[in-house]
Amino acid sequence: MTSYADNSVTVLGLGPMGRALAGAFLNAGLPTTVWNRTPGRDRGLVERGANSAQSAEEAVAASRLTVVCVVNYDASDAILRRDVVTDALKGRTVVSLTADTPDRARDTELWAAAHGIRYLDGAIMTPMATIGTAEAVVIYSGPEQLYREHEPILTVLGGTHTHLGEEVGRAAAYDIALLDIFWTAMAGYAHALAVAKAEGVTARELAPFARGIGEILPPIFEEAAAEVDLATFSGEDNPITSAVSSIAHIVHTSETHGIDAGVMRAAEGWARRAIGLGHGTDGFMRITDVLSQH
Numbered sequence: 001m002t003s004y005a006d007n008s009v010t011v012l013g014l015g016p017m018g019r020a021l022a023g024a025f026l027n028a029g030l031p032t033t034v035w036n037r038t039p040g041r042d043r044g045l046v047e048r049g050a051n052s053a054q055s056a057e058e059a060v061a062a063s064r065l066t067v068v069c070v071v072n073y074d075a076s077d078a079i080l081r082r083d084v085v086t087d088a089l090k091g092r093t094v095v096s097l098t099a100d101t102p103d104r105a106r107d108t109e110l111w112a113a114a115h116g117i118r119y120l121d122g123a124i125m126t127p128m129a130t131i132g133t134a135e136a137v138v139i140y141s142g143p144e145q146l147y148r149e150h151e152p153i154l155t156v157l158g159g160t161h162t163h164l165g166e167e168v169g170r171a172a173a174y175d176i177a178l179l180d181i182f183w184t185a186m187a188g189y190a191h192a193l194a195v196a197k198a199e200g201v202t203a204r205e206l207a208p209f210a211r212g213i214g215e216i217l218p219p220i221f222e223e224a225a226a227e228v229d230l231a232t233f234s235g236e237d238n239p240i241t242s243a244v245s246s247i248a249h250i251v252h253t254s255e256t257h258g259i260d261a262g263v264m265r266a267a268e269g270w271a272r273r274a275i276g277l278g279h280g281t282d283g284f285m286r287i288t289d290v291l292s293q294h
């Protein structure tokens with residue numbers, strides 16, 4: 001029988017994020033075993049004391065806890081759901097820090113239970129460079145007792161760690177919702193810079209004002225969250241009829257320059273639907289309610 005230290009950890013997947021995770025475990029002095037599909041990615045980690053496994057099954061057998069961090073669950077399934085690896089994982093814990101959907105996490109929980117593997121899902125909400133620092137944010141879901149058992153090792157990844165509940169899909173649900181904000185904002189910024197450029201405004205000229213827009217958002221997010229949970233949607237300060245007029249100006253200016261306004265057209269369509277349903281005096285967040293009606 002293989003013996004391993006209680007604080008041993010294996011990292012499967014050595015992309016930028018997997019390497020950062022393994023680096024944080026090594027910095028904390030934990031016995032760390034690493035493996036990656038493409039060989040050679042572990043060089044720097046081995047120099048820092050990591051054990052380099054020749055196969056995924058050898059890697060998972062080396063530790064009580066395996067952290068898998070690859071591009072998506074198709075990739076992690078390709079690694080974990082081979083018989084030799086699945087057998088080696090029996091009785092051990094897998095923490096997935098691979099981003100994917102809530103359904104994939106639920107499916108993995110069923111697979112893990114059927115094979116005697118203990119499983120937690122997780123998501124990393126901050127960039128690779130934050131790992132091991134106070135800025136890192138990592139969320140988890142799945143059995144709380146399992147999370148508490150491995151918490152001392154997981155906290156070395158730094159920053160804020162939150163267990164969101166026993167329902168294993170919750171971490172991925174938060175991840176999806178938060179990435180929705182991030183990518184919609186990034187798409188908005190890319191689009192805004194294209195429209196500004198067409199009007200002769202450089203990105204650098206706009207940037208300080210763009211930062212100002214970013215800075216007014218946090219309190220608006222808080223207020224909007226309360227409105228959505230209470231279904232109040234007050235439009236007293238800024239009714240949706242006013243918002244839709246502002247959005248229409250963006251669509252018009254974009255299309256005057258031949259710039260696709262698809263994202264803004266979608267937002268305008270949602271707002272007009274809310275108005276058509278009789279909510280014209282409500283605030284913009286009424287859209288959440290309209291989108292939820294199927």
Ligand code: NDP
Pocket residue numbers: 012013014015016017018019036037038041069070071072074075076078079097098099100124125126127128129
């Ligand atoms: P990638 O998302 O590009 O993942 C690269 C890793 O996936 C490599 O180890 C690669 O192996 C492996 N991989 C890809 N396809 C397969 C496959 N079919 N079979 C086996 N392994 C495969 O880079 P990151 O490391 O940055 O990201 C890993 C996860 O972390 C992702 O889910 C990402 O969304 C998440 N994340 C990343 C952040 C970041 O700042 N980088 C921030 C927050 C979350 P190989 O080397 O062999 O190609």
